[in-house]
Amino acid sequence: MVLNSKIPEGPIQQKWDNHRFNIKLVNAANKRKYTIIVVGTGLAGSSAAASLAELGYNVISLCYHESPRRAHSIAAQGGINAPKNYKNDGDSIWRLFYDTVKGGDYRAREANVYRLAQVSGNIIDQCVAQGVPFAREYGGLLDNRSFGGAQVSRTFYARGQTGQQLLLGAYGALSRQINAGKVKFFGRREMLDLIVIDGQARGIVTRHLETGQLESFVGDAVVLATGGYANTFYYTTMAKHSNCTAIWKAHKKGAFFANPCFTQIHPTCIPLSSEYQSKLTLMSESLRNDGRIWVPKKTGDTRSPKDIPEDERDYYLERLYPSFGNLVPRDVASRRAKEMCDKGFGVGPTKLAVYLDFADTIKRNGKAWVEEKYGNLFDMYYQITGEDAYQTPMRIYPAAHYTMGGLWVDYNLMSTIPGLYVIGEANFSDHGANRLGASALMQGLADGYFIIPYTIGDYLASSKLQKVKTDHPAFKESEKNIQDFIKRLLSIKGKQTSDEIHKKLGKVMYDYCGLARNESGLKKALELIPQLRDEFFKDVNVPGTDNNLNPELEKAIRVIDFFGIAELIVRDALHREESCGAHLREEYQTQDGEALRNDEKFSYVAAWEYKDDGTSWELHKEPLIFENVKPSTRSYK
Amino acid sequence: MNFTLKIWRQHNRNSKGKFVEYKAANISPDMSFLEMLDAVNRDLAKKGEDVIAFDHDCREGICGSCGLYINGRAHGPQRGVTTCELRMRHFQDGETLVIEPWRAKSFPVIKDLIVDRTAFDRIIQAGGYVSVDTGSAPEASSIPVPKEKAEEAMDAAACIGCGACVAACKNSSAMLFISAKVSQLALLPQGNAERKIRVQKMVEQMDKEGFGHCSNTYACEQECPKKISVTHIARLNREFIKSIIC
Amino acid sequence: MRTLVQFYNSSVGKKLIVGLTGFLLISFLVIHLFGNLLILRNDGGKAFDAYAEVLPQILIIRIIEVGLFLIFLIHIITAAYTWLLNKQTRGQNYKVRKPGQTSQLTSRTMFLSGSIIFIFLVVHMRQFWYNSRYEAGEHYSMYEVIKATFSEPAYGIFYLIAMFLLGFHLRHGFQSAFQTFGLNDEKYSSIIEWCGVIFWLLIPLGFAVMPLYFLLKF
Numbered sequence A: 001m002v003l004n005s006k007i008p009e010g011p012i013q014q015k016w017d018n019h020r021f022n023i024k025l026v027n028a029a030n031k032r033k034y035t036i037i038v039v040g041t042g043l044a045g046s047s048a049a050a051s052l053a054e055l056g057y058n059v060i061s062l063c064y065h066e067s068p069r070r071a072h073s074i075a076a077q078g079g080i081n082a083p084k085n086y087k088n089d090g091d092s093i094w095r096l097f098y099d100t101v102k103g104g105d106y107r108a109r110e111a112n113v114y115r116l117a118q119v120s121g122n123i124i125d126q127c128v129a130q131g132v133p134f135a136r137e138y139g140g141l142l143d144n145r146s147f148g149g150a151q152v153s154r155t156f157y158a159r160g161q162t163g164q165q166l167l168l169g170a171y172g173a174l175s176r177q178i179n180a181g182k183v184k185f186f187g188r189r190e191m192l193d194l195i196v197i198d199g200q201a202r203g204i205v206t207r208h209l210e211t212g213q214l215e216s217f218v219g220d221a222v223v224l225a226t227g228g229y230a231n232t233f234y235y236t237t238m239a240k241h242s243n244c245t246a247i248w249k250a251h252k253k254g255a256f257f258a259n260p261c262f263t264q265i266h267p268t269c270i271p272l273s274s275e276y277q278s279k280l281t282l283m284s285e286s287l288r289n290d291g292r293i294w295v296p297k298k299t300g301d302t303r304s305p306k307d308i309p310e311d312e313r314d315y316y317l318e319r320l321y322p323s324f325g326n327l328v329p330r331d332v333a334s335r336r337a338k339e340m341c342d343k344g345f346g347v348g349p350t351k352l353a354v355y356l357d358f359a360d361t362i363k364r365n366g367k368a369w370v371e372e373k374y375g376n377l378f379d380m381y382y383q384i385t386g387e388d389a390y391q392t393p394m395r396i397y398p399a400a401h402y403t404m405g406g407l408w409v410d411y412n413l414m415s416t417i418p419g420l421y422v423i424g425e426a427n428f429s430d431h432g433a434n435r436l437g438a439s440a441l442m443q444g445l446a447d448g449y450f451i452i453p454y455t456i457g458d459y460l461a462s463s464k465l466q467k468v469k470t471d472h473p474a475f476k477e478s479e480k481n482i483q484d485f486i487k488r489l490l491s492i493k494g495k496q497t498s499d500e501i502h503k504k505l506g507k508v509m510y511d512y513c514g515l516a517r518n519e520s521g522l523k524k525a526l527e528l529i530p531q532l533r534d535e536f537f538k539d540v541n542v543p544g545t546d547n548n549l550n551p552e553l554e555k556a557i558r559v560i561d562f563f564g565i566a567e568l569i570v571r572d573a574l575h576r577e578e579s580c581g582a583h584l585r586e587e588y589q590t591q592d593g594e595a596l597r598n599d600e601k602f603s604y605v606a607a608w609e610y611k612d613d614g615t616s617w618e619l620h621k622e623p624l625i626f627e628n629v630k631p632s633t634r635s636y637k
Numbered sequence B: 001m002n003f004t005l006k007i008w009r010q011h012n013r014n015s016k017g018k019f020v021e022y023k024a025a026n027i028s029p030d031m032s033f034l035e036m037l038d039a040v041n042r043d044l045a046k047k048g049e050d051v052i053a054f055d056h057d058c059r060e061g062i063c064g065s066c067g068l069y070i071n072g073r074a075h076g077p078q079r080g081v082t083t084c085e086l087r088m089r090h091f092q093d094g095e096t097l098v099i100e101p102w103r104a105k106s107f108p109v110i111k112d113l114i115v116d117r118t119a120f121d122r123i124i125q126a127g128g129y130v131s132v133d134t135g136s137a138p139e140a141s142s143i144p145v146p147k148e149k150a151e152e153a154m155d156a157a158a159c160i161g162c163g164a165c166v167a168a169c170k171n172s173s174a175m176l177f178i179s180a181k182v183s184q185l186a187l188l189p190q191g192n193a194e195r196k197i198r199v200q201k202m203v204e205q206m207d208k209e210g211f212g213h214c215s216n217t218y219a220c221e222q223e224c225p226k227k228i229s230v231t232h233i234a235r236l237n238r239e240f241i242k243s244i245i246c
Numbered sequence C: 001m002r003t004l005v006q007f008y009n010s011s012v013g014k015k016l017i018v019g020l021t022g023f024l025l026i027s028f029l030v031i032h033l034f035g036n037l038l039i040l041r042n043d044g045g046k047a048f049d050a051y052a053e054v055l056p057q058i059l060i061i062r063i064i065e066v067g068l069f070l071i072f073l074i075h076i077i078t079a080a081y082t083w084l085l086n087k088q089t090r091g092q093n094y095k096v097r098k099p100g101q102t103s104q105l106t107s108r109t110m111f112l113s114g115s116i117i118f119i120f121l122v123v124h125m126r127q128f129w130y131n132s133r134y135e136a137g138e139h140y141s142m143y144e145v146i147k148a149t150f151s152e153p154a155y156g157i158f159y160l161i162a163m164f165l166l167g168f169h170l171r172h173g174f175q176s177a178f179q180t181f182g183l184n185d186e187k188y189s190s191i192i193e194w195c196g197v198i199f200w201l202l203i204p205l206g207f208a209v210m211p212l213y214f215l216l217k218f
């Protein structure tokens, strides 16, 4: 199979316009004859479901939460980008496009990124009209801040709850369509299989999480908006239920998986303190604007930070990057922190943390100033650790946070299975090898509000679709397989919980495929992962029954797919013999430890095709051609 | 730390529940309340026993999934936190903790400590939004919004839909929840066109769902993890009066 | 009519009715108190009797009186109906509740304090109002009746308890009405609180002075 990205002709500025003109439209009256299944109600899913319903399509919307509003997008704090140039600081669509391509270390598709930058302004308009209470200036106009290392202020925000407010806006739009009867919403449904009939995505099979009942849904197209797969690493900033099952099942049914090894690790998270800790909590990156990061100069220094004199501290980011200092990009900051801890300079009970110190800022500007700016983060830190960060420095450590990889999609956001669309974090997206702050929200909403409503019509108008009902053998067979599989899980009755084994998997991933990767480690991981999977099938204990709400069964089903994706992440990381963005191969770095890209060999999207034997994949390459932004080396010295 | 837990167990919607006693041993004061329950559940799962079901997801106080009634208080005794943010250090070593689900007829128990809060969704569906089709929005900065108004709207919009207000209210009233949405959209010019119909529809749906009447006892404000103020209820009342008179 | 029924059926509608009637009742109490204060004039009840006699003869007062009774009725019935509905919203009750940590006692006991005021009202009507309207002969002195009643400690104390509960009821009721009318705001809440003192403290106190006056004087 040859990958066809379907990038439209013409200069980059006109591609999207040309495309919208050239694609087929579904006649307004015919739209109600089509049913579209949208899985997921995060920013991408809610916005897509609402927009498609507004156009007149019948939409089936599902998610595993009780309510659409609880999707993981709700947790995003920082903000959303749009090059409105309200600050008159020289921002433009082109600059956002350029920053995103560069930030992604030249591993994203130019045409998609440009389109993203183009529609991002409309997102803000739409959200404001929905009543999203973005921060305002005294004059009543919208405020912006700079975020994630951008040189211009283009980030719109609603306190530290931007994701929540955007999601509630989209949820409102979705609710309106549910009320109008155009969207049928099914909560507490977990998609466990994709149904492909005659080569087209025609439906899904779900498990009702309350009753355990398996249900089939038929549609003329399926849209996956099921979020990222970072939870493969277990300890992450993701919500506990975030998982990769939906995309993984689709992958197994033929959708190619692109760039799985591009996983982002966020530098400022509250570190792990005990083995019972359930997740890691992200603290806004903005802390690095005023906090200074350091470790003791001596290894294994157990003194309290107050007792360590100034000249025995190593402010390593300031030392290594005199011009950017503590504000280097996420991947760099994360990597250096891990390096310090690996060398034994780590602090705190686990020695897996570095200090983020506000003492100087407090001395300079006063506690009140810090409180006003960061008070809520200090409170949060106090809630979790019981420590007063005004008195003693915070401890931080990097944590898996976001996944740039995902199902491969063409310019229309359609996967390699006709009729299967993938949007939001679930697709391999526009962020290349590294995502910049405040651009995931932008991408999710761009996909849902402004891209898929156009592109899906093209497919529906130009495809022949058979009449299919849920009694089609494909559905029955899938239901039967799932049932048997669940029976098998329940009958293992071993000694470990799913979480315990998942934690082990996470540790393998952090150790060998986390911030820095090398060939021998990756190979080691490829041995360990199948072993852990075998251990799981021998020794897991899934209590409870399958016809009732059963949290342990839910976890077990999800963990199995994490094994699958973990293996693919490692394979991809092993094959990509270069360092780019979040993917750092220790063998490929400059003398001072910076990423060394290999554009000659690896300027492509790695799209993996699942083979039915379950243990091998075929690699397909989509070459990346840069006509507008010339790849260069990132430098933050 | 060690605790004795008295936890409501109920097999499903239709079965009768009861309290069951558990021990939670060797709990670190830094653990969150849900992590404490995770620890209990881990031991149950290892023994092959059905774990205690409770709702959760983000574990950082924003998704609104979690919510337990702990020793007579919604989200436990601390002010302004959700159950997932609550830490065990706020309890006494050796204490007995009675853990119940939200109790309200409109929030039927699904299993153990999980309740069905879809009534909230139906209230929002009745009108808790601005009707604006994708693509039809004017330029974002074309309508200025005074900063104070935007801030106040944001205060209201911070509601996470957890249902603690209903759980805490002696009348199981959802007034704080619906007022948060009504107030947010009443404060913003964007919500203006539909303000009359919105408040009426949302109140109507709230009543239909079987929530109680607000009698201004203000327990909801005290238990709301986002500290949503009851002045938003006052604004809802005002909107309601206006929707009838004007 | 339909909208009226709808209004009454809606929770916020009922709340508004209770609030509005409650507020009118407070206004009545103010007038009632000032009338009654004539008792305290040291003239053996002349002024008060004159007032008590004239009042029922003015037509408009009779009309207002009917309205007043209606207001009482609406207040009580709506409040009781609401209370009844609210009783049914919980289903299975909590095993442990600590409402004292999150709300005021007065706010949670409005129905109780109201009910006792209701009992008081029945007794009060029977004693003063019914007598003055239907039993009064030529030389009926309201003042004497009051004096006789309050001189009896049992009645006096009953009145005092009732006044205490009235204060209790208004302690919550006064500011609550503002909340109900949508006039509560961070800016005004302290002003409302302070004005409330006049109503929940001074009015019941004013009323209480009368039984006290007679109890202590004789």
Ligand SMILES: Cc1cc2nc3c(=O)[nH]c(=O)nc-3n(C[C@H](O)[C@H](O)[C@H](O)COP(=O)(O)OP(=O)(O)OC[C@H]3O[C@@H](n4cnc5c(N)ncnc54)[C@H](O)[C@@H]3O)c2cc1C
Pocket (backbone or CB within 6 Å): A039, A040, A041, A042, A043, A044, A045, A062, A063, A064, A065, A068, A070, A071, A072, A073, A074, A075, A076, A077, A078, A079, A080, A162, A163, A189, A190, A191, A192, A225, A226, A227, A228, A237, A238, A239, A242, A243, A245, A246, A282, A401, A402, A423, A424, A425, A426, A437, A438, A439, A440, A441, A442, A444
């Ligand atoms: C702590 C944190 C902070 C962040 N801050 C920012 C920020 O400031 N700016 C920014 O731009 N980005 C931020 N991000 C990233 C951003 O939030 C996410 O990338 C984005 O919200 C993903 O949205 P989504 O719609 O693709 O998926 P999600 O919001 O993850 O939604 C997934 C949906 O799919 C459903 N689902 C999943 N699997 C299934 C299944 N099998 N069956 C049925 N339903 C399923 C879920 O129920 C859910 O509704 C942050 C991320 C984190 C973790």
Ligand code: HEM
Pocket (backbone or CB within 6 Å): B214, B215, B216, C015, C018, C019, C020, C021, C022, C023, C025, C026, C029, C075, C076, C079, C080, C083, C107, C110, C111, C113, C114, C115, C117, C118, C121, C169, C170, C172, C173, C174, C176, C177, C178, C180
């Ligand atoms: C006669 C018996 C009475 C009964 C049974 C009664 C009962 C009630 C009840 C149940 C409420 C509702 C409280 C709530 O919403 O929490 C209420 C409110 C109120 N009552 Fe009464 N009441 C009575 C008499 C009075 C009197 C005599 C007054 C005033 C003089 C009064 C003034 C008020 C006020 C101001 C409110 C507040 C309304 C609001 O919350 O908006 N009530 N009453």
Ligand code: HEM
Pocket (backbone or CB within 6 Å): C029, C032, C036, C052, C055, C056, C065, C068, C117, C121, C124, C128, C129, C132, C133, C142, C146, C159, C166, C207, C208, C210, C211
């Ligand atoms: C202790 C002090 C009080 C005294 C001395 C007192 C006295 C009286 C008298 C003399 C009357 C008859 C007036 C007439 O014939 O028209 C009356 C009527 C009435 N009183 Fe009181 N009263 C007292 C307190 C109250 C209180 C606290 C309430 C309400 C809660 C109340 C409610 C009424 C009502 C509703 C009537 C009948 C209406 C009217 O005729 O105006 N009274 N009272």
Ligand code: SF4
Pocket (backbone or CB within 6 Å): B158, B159, B160, B161, B162, B163, B164, B165, B166, B176, B177, B180, B223, B224, B225, B226, B227, B228
């Ligand atoms: S108002 Fe507060 S308590 Fe009620 S649902 Fe919203 S956040 Fe929860």
Ligand code: F3S
Pocket (backbone or CB within 6 Å): B168, B169, B170, B171, B172, B173, B174, B175, B176, B213, B214, B215, B216, B217, B218, B219, B220, B221, B230, B233
């Ligand atoms: S506690 Fe209940 S009575 Fe009203 S003010 Fe809050 S909803």
Ligand code: FES
Pocket (backbone or CB within 6 Å): B055, B056, B057, B058, B059, B060, B061, B062, B063, B064, B065, B066, B067, B082, B083, B084, B085
């Ligand atoms: S788990 Fe999300 S708010 Fe508690």
